[in-house]
Amino acid sequence: MTPRTKEENERIREERRQQLLEAAVKVFTDRGFAATKIADIAAAAGISHGLVYHYFASKEEIYAALVDLAMGAALETTEGALAGSGSPWERIAAMIRAMLMGAQYAPEYYALVNQAMTVGAVPAHIREKAWRDGERCRRAIEKLLAEGQAAGEVAAGDVERMTVMIYAFVQGLALLIISARQRGAEIGPIDAEPVLRMLKA
Amino acid sequence: MTPRTKEENERIREERRQQLLEAAVKVFTDRGFAATKIADIAAAAGISHGLVYHYFASKEEIYAALVDLAMGAALETTEGALAGSGSPWERIAAMIRAMLMGAQYAPEYYALVNQAMTVGAVPAHIREKAWRDGERCRRAIEKLLAEGQAAGEVAAGDVERMTVMIYAFVQGLALLIISARQRGAEIGPIDAEPVLRMLKA
DNA sequence: GTCTATATTTCGATAGAC
C-alpha cells in the first residue's frame, strides 16, 4: 500500500464535492430546502451522512453553492447574448433557444432558482444573492429587447413586461417538466418559435 | 352570561376554519409544506397552536383542504369554458383572461398547486389528487383548443403542446409575482393578448 | 477519508386546566 499523495487526496476531495453537488440538486428540487435531510443527500451520493460535513459546513452551504452554479449559467446566457455579435433578433432567438434547452435539459436548476427566490424557508442571504443575479439577467434581457425594438425587429411595448413573460414561460416549463417526470411522464420538446411569436414585430 | 346556542358554536367553528385556511395558504406558499410549522399557521391566524388541532387533524389535512379549493376553482374555469356558449375563440380568450386574473389576484393558490405537484415532501395522496384534477383541466383545455382549430380560429399544431405552454405561462407568472412581492416589489398587470398571440391562427 | 454512535434541538401532536 503506497500512501496517498497530497494531490491524490485533493483530487478525491474535489470529486466527492462534485458528486455531492450533483446528488444534492436532485434531492433539493425534489423535496425542497426544508424537507431535505442531510441523510437524503448522503444517501443519494452514496456516502454516510457524517461525511457530508467534511465537505460542506452545513445544508445551507450546499444549497448556496448550487444556486451560485445555476445563476452563473443564467448570467452567462443572458449577458452573453447582450454582448454577442449578430443582429438583436438573432441574439434574442439564440438566447431563448438556450433558455428553453436548459429548462428541458436541466430543469432541476431552474426549479432550484425558483425555490430559492420564492420559498421563505430558504436562508435570506441565499435568496438575496439569487435575486441580485436575477436582476442582472433581467437588465440584460431588457437591454437586448430594447435593441431589437430600435432595429424594428421586436414588437413595440414595455420591455419589462416582455421579460416577465419570458421568465414566466421558461420557469413554468421547467416546473411542468419536473412534475411530469415525478409521475413518470415526459413532456415533448417545446421549441422557441411560439415564444418568439410573442415578441416579434 | 347567556350560554351559547348550538348554532352559535357552529358558526364560530366555521369562521375559525375559514380564518385558519386563509392564514395557512399564505404560510404554506411562503415556506413550503415541510418548513411550515403548525405554530406558524396558528400565529398567522392569531390563535394558539394547540387550538389548530380542534379544527384539523393534522398539517396534512389543512394542506389537502387548500389544494382541493384551488383545484376546484381550476376545474370550474377550464371545464366551464369548455361547456360554455360562444365561439371557441371567445371561450378560449375568456378562459385565459380568467387564468391570468387568478394568477395575479391570488397567486398563492397557483403556487400551492405547483408545490403540491412538484415537491416530494408533500404527501403522495395529495399530489395524486392534484394531478388527477390537473389532468381533467388539461383535457378540457385541449378539447377547447381542438374546437378552435376546427373552427379555423386556433393555429394548427399539437394541442397538447399548446396546453403545456399555457400552463407554463400562467404558473410561471404566479410564481414571479410571489417572488416579487417577497421583495416588496410588484409586477405590473399582464394581459391575455400576448398569450392569445401564441395561439391565434 | 470514512464510518457509527450520540448529544441537542426542534417540532408535531396530545393532555388537561380553565
Added chain:
DNA sequence: GTCTATCGAAATATAGAC
C-alpha cells in the same frame, strides 16, 4: 372553545473509532 405544558419522534451537527 381556548390555552399552556409536555411527550416523543426526527433530524442537524458533532465526537470519536478505524
